[in-house]
Amino acid sequence: MNIHEYQAKQILKSFGVAVQEGIVAHTADEAYDAAIKLKEQFGSDFVVVKAQIHAGGRGKGNIVGKEQRGVAVAKNADKAKEIAENLLGGTLVTIQTGPKGKVVNKVLVAQDVYYPGASATKEYYMSVMLDRSQSKNILVYSTEGGMDIEHVAETTPNLIHKETIDPKVGLQGFQARKIAFNLGCKGDAFKQMVKFVTALYKAYDNSDAAMFEINPVLKTSDDKIIAVDGKVNIDDNALYRHPDYEAMRDLAEEDTTELEAQEHNLNYVKLDGNVGCMVNGAGLAMATMDIIKLSGGDPANFLDVGGSANAKTVEAGFRIILKDSHVKAILINIFGGIVRCDRVAQGVVDAYKSIGNIPVPIIVRLQGTNAVEAKKIIDESGLKVFSAIVLKEAADLVKKAVDGNI
């Protein structure tokens, strides 16, 4: 589960990680008030107004139809209000949102942390995640903070360091010190960095996170180490033990059709293609999408109906797929093992009749238990449903449908 920057900072702070302080605002007036409060607290007129959406690249992203970046510095509360006005309700397009962008519903008004002082400021990169090849957590860090880390990894891989955490003992002091030394921290900044790294790992471990990315981690001009941004992803399978994090879920950030599918216990991911599909099992669903592509179409979705492919789930699946007007054909691919194909076939026929007229051809491939009986049910239904048993036949039918030949 993804959460917003301001929520990520709440979690970080609760484990003692120093963060850039800020106040969430839903309106331009709230943004003005927030800027005034931050001035009282930190003594600076300057604040940063940051759009809160579930996507990165906000600083370089732009609001559609306006000259407004997703993250902008305001020199006073009036300016903060003006920026918030531009951002709120606007559609922010960044490198990660795709061309459709995301609507901004909240902004974070944050303290100015790049104030001048005794030493120069310095930005670092830090993340914690599972290293799947080792089945252990790793801390990834770099002196090259504040920029696209994938670019750094490609151009200067020697500047990216990894520290593996031994699950038996967790992050050790020597590891935190090594990280601080490798980042070139000295004096008070060194001590602060050790503290920061230690608290960051504790936060990751205790929050059942799947990923923490802090970019940048900032050394301020007075040698504080703070998280200026925070990208946190919580392991969905562990949410049952974190009801407080589960409450952070922002449904406005999610696709409405995907939410509807979840209500029916269907695992659905919306894509941009023209052939819908409905499959039992995640692996076979991905393979079915590949078949669609190889047949000349593009998958409109991923949809795993799980182990219970009955009339009810098939109908829900149909309705969800048909919400997408780009869909020109639907391929149902069920490998019946314990679930019998003739029952699924009957389910397809019943669901079809219940919906009424389905404007696109349906290709049903049923293989496994009672596949022949299932094909008969489909063929004799009198509906615009084409049946197949072997995967190749289904692929050929998809090709015909894509070419407009059925």
Next chain:
Amino acid sequence: MSVLVDKNSKVIVQGFTGGEGTFHSQQMIEYGTNIVGGVTPGKGGQLHLERPVFNTVADAVKSTSANVSIIFVPPAFAADAIMEAADAGIEVIVCITEGIPVKDMIPVKEYIKSKNCTLIGPNCPGVITPGQAKVGIMPGFVFKQGRIGIVSKSGTLTYEAADQVVKAGLGISTAIGIGGDPIIGTPTKDAVELLMNDTETDAIVMIGEIGGSYEADAARWIKANGNKKPVVGFIAGQTAPVGRRMGHAGAIIGGKDDTAAAKKQIMAECGIFVVESPADIGEKIKEVLE
């Protein structure tokens, strides 16, 4: 010979008396798997499906000499169940449970290193040696006896592959569903290694998906070991978008190295016969054997 499970396997079921456990135990018994009992804490001493129920895996092992366990315990308790089986001396642990938090699996993976056991899964369809033992949830009739080994992350895609192998006039030695989670007990390479060393397996079907590096690791191992048996490979998810989870917890593209295209390229470079379409698995395996 086959691998992991055979007619001599003595199997217990953890989560025996629950809905899933009961249903699939019946199916396994019907198939002919030697289910010698089960474990449900607090229900020890009862009989279920005409087999004894034990409170602990240790009790079950002591009374039945079980050496294989299959786990249907809910996700919140499954990590504990795996460690209990490992501690009791179970040699092959098959964990079907989907949805175990990663944080729970990291210590499990560490814990079982010091035990004499092989963990298959979690989030997997199990293992089947056709005609001998089915320790899983797969439809047994699809898997006909033969000399092709199958390694796969997915359930229904494994059945699909097995069906194609059978339709090509061949059969299966052992099919290993390794699971679709980010942390699994037996990565692709280890499962392939078992089949490479099996005298009753002539060729291997290796099916993977987007996410992680298991398939690439296996491919490099296969090449380093001299491509002793032909391997047909397929990677699902060439159309999957970056950063979106495709059903399985582990099926998510993290970077440029774990896309379907990247994995397929490495596999092809390592001498694996890669098929672009999942519909071609059966024909390809027949072709490489001829």
